Amino acid sequence: MKVIGLIGGMSWSSSLEYYRLINQLVAEKLGGLHSARIILYSLDFDEIERVQREARWDDAAAILIEAGIALKQAGADFLVICTNTMHKVADAVVDKVGLPLLDIIDATGNAIMEQGLHRVGLVGTRFVMGEEFYRGRLQKHLGIEVLVPGEEEQA
Structure with missing residues (x-):
């Protein structure tokens, strides 16, 4: 089973929903007590909201790139960004991190x-x-x- 690298915390409640749904689907598909292999990097949403509001998208990308690199180093096989809005910087994340992204x-x-x-x-x-x-x-x-x-x- 591949290891999923979740970039979350934007907000924590959306990250929770991703975690729940992914594990629910794995359990339904594999049965028994199976669950997904997940590594979560939870960002501080206050910082993310501020750079969004100020249209500092290069800074937003840098934050997600840092998270993606940490997830890659921790063993993630691919990334998921647990929010729609931050997909604005998804291409930069993929380019710099070097892992595939399951794009929403x-x-x-x-x-x-x-x-x-x-x-x-x-x-x-x-x-x-x-x-x-x-x-x-x-x-x-x-x-x-x-x-x-x-x-x-x-x-």
């Missing part, structure tokens, strides 16, 4: 395509809805048209 945008796109959909609505954080990284990847890589609420409709 690609997984979402594949699930959309499996259902035969080509036009979807996207609701998420302001960063996810307003920045190009999420919509652009779905549109460019899979030809999926992505609609987001207008600025006045976003909370």
Whole structure:
């Protein structure tokens, strides 16, 4: 079984959900008392939120790269970033760390395509809805048209 390197803490509750779902799927697939081989690097979300708010994406990438390198050194075979928003820096993380990333945008796109959909609505954080990284990847890589609420409709 491969070792999953989770970059979490953004927020801790989303990391908990990733941990729970991954282990639930492993138990369902393998049966018995099987669980996933996971290494978790939990970041301080206050620091992440600050660099996001200040649009310091190079700093955000550096933080996740440091986490990814630590996970690689600890024995992770691949990475998972436990939040949508920080996928904005996913390419930089993959380039610098040298491990594959199970990308949530690609997984979402594949699930959309499996259902035969080509036009979807996207609701998420302001960063996810307003920045190009999420919509652009779905549109460019899979030809999926992505609609987001207008600025006045976003909370």
